[in-house]
Amino acid sequence: MKKIVVITIALLMVVTTIFAQGASETSGDQSLEKIKAKGVFVLGLDDSFPPMGYRDENNEIVGFDIDLAKEVCKGLGVELKCQPIDWSAKEQELATGQIDCIWNGFTKTEEREKSMTLSTSYVNNAQVVVVKSSSSVNTLADLKGKSVGVQAGSSGEEAIYDTEGFEDSVKEIVPYRDYLTALMDLEIGGVDAVVMDLLVANDNINRSGKDFRILGETLCAEEYVIGFRKGEVALCEAVEKELYALKDSGKLAEIATQWFGADITVVGK
16 A cells, blocks of 8 residues: 555656646746846847838838837837847847847748747748849849849848759859848949849839839749747747737738738738
8 A cells, every 4th residue: 555655656746747847848938028027129120121121211210010010019018129230140139139039021941940939921022033124134044144132141142042053044143231232233233133022122113213123033932920039939929919919900901001002911811
């Protein structure tokens, strides 16, 4: 009888230990609590990436992602702080705690999935090629022997190297700090084309009235997500919950229509 009691107690101790370990692992993620405790949510962005996030004529940071983040922060009960960063060093900025997330037309990739916790997709996108309207380039094949610009550290740069045969066919790949600089160089003939996000390309052409056009052939389809430090699931899920609430209330569609003329979001779809 004593042996049975001892065995039962031992089993209970093992089960208790397992549950305690599980609870410890779950409670180990204090990412949401930390944000709420400091009362500020720091969003890292390239502040020259319209319409997702950029500086307007008053030097204020505005954009679709910014308006969306403001609404999410209202739901979380914290203040939004937009922190411009060097896009090519965005992973380091996040890892060292300088920012709480990367939210600025941030594309989901396998590499980023391995190194970060990524949110659900909220907008679809594609990597496209922008050329001058007078250019003889009409397909990706026509770029053979041409100079192609791209933002350093961007998903457009990844798309170039991931598209079989593309890198070898062009004359050179020219990296730029931001897309606005790349497009300025395209305008004066410094490069023959620029690889960039479809949404950003459309916005730039429509707002600037520049004599550019977008090739019908794309390099790849993409999805925009929000990047958090690896393991910060609690914060990610809290932001996702607010995104779904904005979808259900119609606010998400309202913000999208304001910036794009239609609801192009894919949350819950």
